[in-house]
Amino acid sequence: MKPKVYVARKVPPEVKAYLTEHCDCEFWESRERPGRERFFAAIADVEGLLTAGTPVNDELLDHAPRLRIVSNVSVGYDNFDVEAMKRRGVMGTHTPGVLDDTVADLTMALILAAARRVAELDRLVRKGGWVKGMDRELFGVDVHHATLGIIGMGRIGEAVAKRARLGFDMEVLYHNRSRKPEAEARYGAVYVPLDELLARSDFVVVLTPLTPETKKMIGREQLARMKPTAILVNVSRGAVVDEAALIEALRNGTIRGAALDVFEQEPVHPDNPLLTLDNVVLLPHIGSATERTRTAMAMLAARNLVAGLKGEVPPNLVPELKDLAPGRPV
Numbered sequence: 001m002k003p004k005v006y007v008a009r010k011v012p013p014e015v016k017a018y019l020t021e022h023c024d025c026e027f028w029e030s031r032e033r034p035g036r037e038r039f040f041a042a043i044a045d046v047e048g049l050l051t052a053g054t055p056v057n058d059e060l061l062d063h064a065p066r067l068r069i070v071s072n073v074s075v076g077y078d079n080f081d082v083e084a085m086k087r088r089g090v091m092g093t094h095t096p097g098v099l100d101d102t103v104a105d106l107t108m109a110l111i112l113a114a115a116r117r118v119a120e121l122d123r124l125v126r127k128g129g130w131v132k133g134m135d136r137e138l139f140g141v142d143v144h145h146a147t148l149g150i151i152g153m154g155r156i157g158e159a160v161a162k163r164a165r166l167g168f169d170m171e172v173l174y175h176n177r178s179r180k181p182e183a184e185a186r187y188g189a190v191y192v193p194l195d196e197l198l199a200r201s202d203f204v205v206v207l208t209p210l211t212p213e214t215k216k217m218i219g220r221e222q223l224a225r226m227k228p229t230a231i232l233v234n235v236s237r238g239a240v241v242d243e244a245a246l247i248e249a250l251r252n253g254t255i256r257g258a259a260l261d262v263f264e265q266e267p268v269h270p271d272n273p274l275l276t277l278d279n280v281v282l283l284p285h286i287g288s289a290t291e292r293t294r295t296a297m298a299m300l301a302a303r304n305l306v307a308g309l310k311g312e313v314p315p316n317l318v319p320e321l322k323d324l325a326p327g328r329p330v
């Protein structure tokens with residue numbers, strides 16, 4: 001008998017076919033979320049769950065007593081309560097690697113958009129605000145040969161460093177908990193303490209995972225250390241940056257601007273003051289959102305799920321749950 005799984009996210013046809021071949025699937029097809037009651041009813045007797053962003057905590061696990069594996073269609077897995085999953089022996093997987101270039105492309109788009117005021121000036125042209133003789137008012141700042149500080153030089157961070165260094169002749173600084181000799185050798189990236197990175201960078205890109213340690217890692221104090229001409233780019237998770245402190249910094253000129261793909265609350269609340277500021281570029285969490293990459297992510301997530309349900313070691317079990325791999329002594 002095939003294992004029962006719930007696919008809580010719309011997946012491309014080839015992924016659907018693969019999952020159906022190996023599992024007894026229920027698919028959630030709508031764009032709207034299923035709603036609590038319906039979702040909990042749907043997972044009551046499943047062994048596998050494919051999702052993105054659903055909090056996998058004690059409450060969810062209480063409603064899914066037969067669950068053996070949760071497969072995230074994302075590289076970030078801050079939705080996993082890994083301690084709760086460990087206690088119940090539920091594996092969790094993610095999709096690292098297949099999205100690096102796509103997210104790095106978007107990061108460069110945000111850097112360029114904020115530096116050259118692309119979204120702001122697009123709005124100006126549309127509103128008929130482009131009048132003859134405009135010059136200085138439209139100036140931006142250069143990206144090429146500027147200094148880029150990457151907080152979180154991991155897989156995506158390195159793909160950003162490559163673009164910045166080889167494409168834009170930027171000087172690359174980075175900060176991690178540990179050094180990354182490959183990035184230093186390949187892209188001349190220089191490891192510096194966080195405060196030094198903040199003080200020296202023209203662009204600060206945040207690319208850490210969201211963890212208890214990185215939550216609000218960029219707050220008022222860190223923003224105050226940045227140059228008044230600097231631009232903050234957040235592509236990681238909204239909660240890594242203290243949004244209230246960022247809004248204050250954007251309003252009072254502590255920094256020049258920001259570009260955000262992620263927010264403390266998603267979708268952004270219509271009353272969020274960020275929506276009223278011209279010196280911030282806002283995107284609806286689309287870092288990995290291209291057809292090809294989202295398909296690759298969904299297929300990888302499906303393969304992780306099926307491997308786990310077959311009793312194999314899923315290729316992308318998250319590091320904190322490695323001890324739950326089949327065959328490992330408990």
Ligand code: NAP
Pocket residue numbers: 075076077096097099103151152153154155156157175176177178179207208209210211213214235236237261262285286287288
């Ligand atoms: P990764 O390879 O694990 O890289 C994360 C980096 O962050 C590592 O180099 C790690 O280095 C560093 N780090 C972790 N904790 C830190 C801390 N407390 N202080 C400083 N550095 C720290 O992950 P990735 O694949 O590049 O993805 C990074 C994150 O991007 C994901 O977790 C996700 O949240 C986000 N993301 C967003 C989108 C989007 O659509 N906007 C798409 C994909 C990913 P050390 O371990 O040495 O500290």
